[in-house]
Amino acid sequence: MWRQPKTVWSVAFACVISFMGIGLVDPILKPIADELGAGPSQVSLLFTSYMAVMGIAMLGTGWVSSRVGAKRTLLLGLALIIIGAACAGSQDTVGGIVAFRALWGLGNALFIATALATIVNAAAGSVGQAIILYEAALGVGIATGPLLGGWLGGISWRWPFYGVAVLMAIAFIATATTLPATPPAARPTSIMAPLRALRHRGLLTVGITALLYNFGFFTLLAFTPFPLDLGAQQIGLIFFGWGLLLATTSVFVAPAIQRRFGTLPGIVGALLGFAAILAAMAIGTENKTVLILGVILAGAFLGVNNTLITETVMKISPVERGVASAAYSFVRFSGGAIAPWLAGRLGEKSIHLPxxxxxxxxVLGVLVLLTARDLIGALDAQPGHGAEPVGSRIEAEAVTVGDA
Known part of the structure; x- marks a missing residue:
């Protein structure tokens, strides 16, 4: 698995940097707010603009890549991330940072939607080995994003943005020089295909469930640094623990839970466990130990949920996996876009309320999911469901659409 062409390593490296973008800004949210005189709801728009644009753009990534080819799509995505990150670090207003985070989100959508297929096509060895390599890159990116953000943020809140721009520039050069030209697809993808896919009850139900649990997820991610009121490096270490636990459970624990209890019980258990942690954090918001333990332990439940619910998305509807992924991402990232701003607004009234x-x-997401229990239960009855190794194509394709 480790004897791969330069193309694979360059795209895998770019994947690590791309997935860092989710948690990179966590440690610097409060420093940005303090230096620029902004409130939590204003600073949380860094997440809102990023996730909103990425979700909408997911509808068109297949349309773009099928017409210009994978290499050009990857390079376009990397170029937009470089511009967005560098310009965000150069702004003197929150509005300016928010605008360039939106550009970053557009680039990220184009990149991550194409990276997995590129690695699989270029890798030596089996498809399963290539996917394990991709998942390893994803896990490293999730865990190290907050760590890098905290380390560089200890110097200045601008440095994490510049650091990403430099690393992505290296990835751009490596991808441009090692990846061979890729022609457009013989049959271009329709831009309306993801929206048509949402007519399927199972896919829409799972998407709405993800939208709702994203309210909890981004409350944890975007608001918790404010009541914690710690330095950038300390926040980075806390969310490093969260990301490490999330990556570990998504790869090793989720398949075991699925085989032992089934898909629906596994998802419901993970979501209820996450809801219980948020409730404990609501009660003990003024206790930093409660908040720190809550953030880290939440990673375990989110890791299990991400793997199980996204595999469900890939199998629950009869549409192509890429189309299902785009449709699901479009719905779920709506929650990711609204939740950070809402948490900030609520937190300005009461730190417990978010x-x-x-x-x-x-909890509401769990109730919505149970309306499709017959469809999800039928998946466990399919031959081989949940029995594939951790590096299976299905799990990795699901992760590609943003389950970091």
Whole structure:
């Protein structure tokens, strides 16, 4: 698995940097707010613009890549991330940072939607080995994003943005020089295909469930640094623990839970566990130990949920996997876009309220999911469901659409 062409390593490296972008800004949210005189709801728009644009753009990534080819799509995505990150670090207003985070989100959508297929096509050895390599890159990116953000943010809140721009520039050069030209697809993808796919009840139900639990997820991610009120490096270490636990459970624990209990019980258990943690954080918001333990332990439940619910997305509808992924991402990232801003607004009234609302949204997501229990239960009856190795194509394709 480790004897791969330069193309694979360059794209895998770019994947690590791309997935860092989710948690990179966590440690610097409060420093940005303090230096620029902004409130939590204003700073949380860094997440809102990023996730909103990425979700909408997911509808068109297949349309773009099928017409210009994978290499050009990857390079376009990397170029937009470089511009977005560098310009975000050069702004003197929150509005300017938010605008360039939106550009970053557009680039990220184009890149991550194409990276997996590129690695699989270029890798030596089996498809399973290539996917394990991709998942390893994803896990490293998730875990190290907050760590890098905290380390560089200890110097200045601008440095994490510049650091990403430099690393992505290296990835751009490596991808441009090692990846061979890729022609457009013989049959271009329709831009309306993901929206048509949402007519399927199972896919729409799972998407709405993800939208609702994203309220809890981004409350944890975007608001918790404010009541913690710690330095950038300390916040980075806390969210490094969160990301490490999320990556570990998504790869090793989720398949075991699925085989032992089934898909639906596994998802429901993970979401209810996450809701309980948010409720505990709502009660103990003024206790930093409660918040720190809550953030880290939440990673375990989110890791299990991400793997199980995204595999469900890939199998629950009869549409092509890429189309299902785009449709699901479009719906779920709506929650990712609204939740950070809402948590910030609620937190300006009461530091306890965002966690209560997040916990309630996650429980509501469970109730929505149970309306499709017959469809999800039928998946476990399919031959081989859940029995594939951790590096299976299905799990990795699901992760590609943003389950970091």
């Amino acid at each position: 966690f209560w609302v997040g916990a309630g949204a996650v």
